[in-house]
Amino acid sequence: MSNLLEMMQEKAAEEMTVRLKVRDKPAFIRMIDETAGFCAEVESIPVLKGMLLQVKTKVPKRTANGMEEVDGVALFTTGSNSNQTLIKGYAAEFGQDIMFEADAPIEALVPAGRFAELLKKLPQKAEWIFEFNAGNGEEDYGFLNIRCGKSEYMLQLLNVSEYPQTRPESVPPLAFSSKEFCSALHNSKYASEKKTMDSPIAGIHLICREEGKIIVETTNRRQASVETLAATTLRELDMIISHDTVDRIYEVFGKHEGRIVVQFGTATITVNGFGSTLISRVVEGKYPDLSKMVPNGIKAECIVLQKDLLGAFERCLLMVVGDKENSSCSVSVRFGNGVLALSAKGQLGKAEDCLEVETDGDASFLIDPARAKNALKSLSSHEKVRIQFIGALRPIIFYPDASEYEDYTKFALVLPLRAAEG
Incomplete structure (x- = not known):
């Protein structure tokens, strides 16, 4: 009698087990790893440490009769924290090269970090088979059995029924x-x-x-x-x-x-x-x-190659600050008569740099070189940059030297430290 009962229990457990066989291991790892990066590492809601894994065995296909469901496989992974949710999807109908095979639909919540790290360490030459075993729901949420060749690993699953559902708002895309x-x-x-x-x-x-x-x-x-x-x-x-x-x-x-x-x-x-x-x-x-921050009344401006000016600021930073870009320093900027000159000095040394530029008027000011460098980097897709000087202690404007940006649809603005002396 006891043997019969054990056989019945084993058969019931077998029926509650769903198998997933991975065929394209690198693609599967990338999908899991990217999703795991969005899961909470430390979170007041424990289920957010898990990754929602859903498998379907029917996929939509457009036919002459409209959209129909055909045999195939679809995988959806969801990772979430307090602020962001990432949902990744993969689908392929049978007959195509598919990432994995599954014998039934799956919905499980796996420990994200441990699952992702384990996959990256499994030997890829061996066959990967995942067996999802359902629990009884009373603090037993089932387990995931991972077979890799002759090796076997088991992960306890989390409570999938408590996983929060995050959906996009219904607004026009x-x-x-x-x-x-x-x-x-x-x-x-x-x-x-x-x-x-x-x-x-x-x-x-x-x-x-x-x-x-x-x-x-x-x-x-x-x-x-x-x-x-x-x-x-x-x-x-x-x-x-x-x-x-x-x-x-x-x-x-x-x-x-x-x-x-x-x-x-x-x-x-x-x-x-x-x-x-x-x-x-x-x-x-x-x-x-x-x-309201875009100033009026330009007193002087110059046009300079973006890469040349960025390089000049980087050289000044290197000479007066070294590797510590958070250190306080300033660069004196002067332009006029077709020349733009940068000069700076600090504990490590001093720097003077001159560039040939197009100028209209004369200007001089002190500026934080790190902020100027960031402003120029934001304009890296443009060959030339126009610099506009409004006056002492007024914002310095950097924007692409192109007619479509003259209405300030793209610009960077940096407040000078003070007017340069002399």
């Missing part, structure tokens, strides 16, 4: 070039405040002041950066996103060529493309109006 969108955010973030994380100026401001244009702007009250993105159908937008969100967007989408779709909600921003969906909370607060 807008399409952007992935490179342009990610670069605009990434190039602007240097000018935002980094220390005061509870302040709106610790984020990147996205605002639509004119129909069809998104202004991407940042400031820490000592410098500012403005970029412009075309968004033909957009009329209203006023959103602040965090440094971390910008880094995450750039990490997931910045390396891709092609189009992404962005949804600007009231509480979240959602970016979708290339098999990934990133949902992030926005920062609350009111951003200062940078449109």
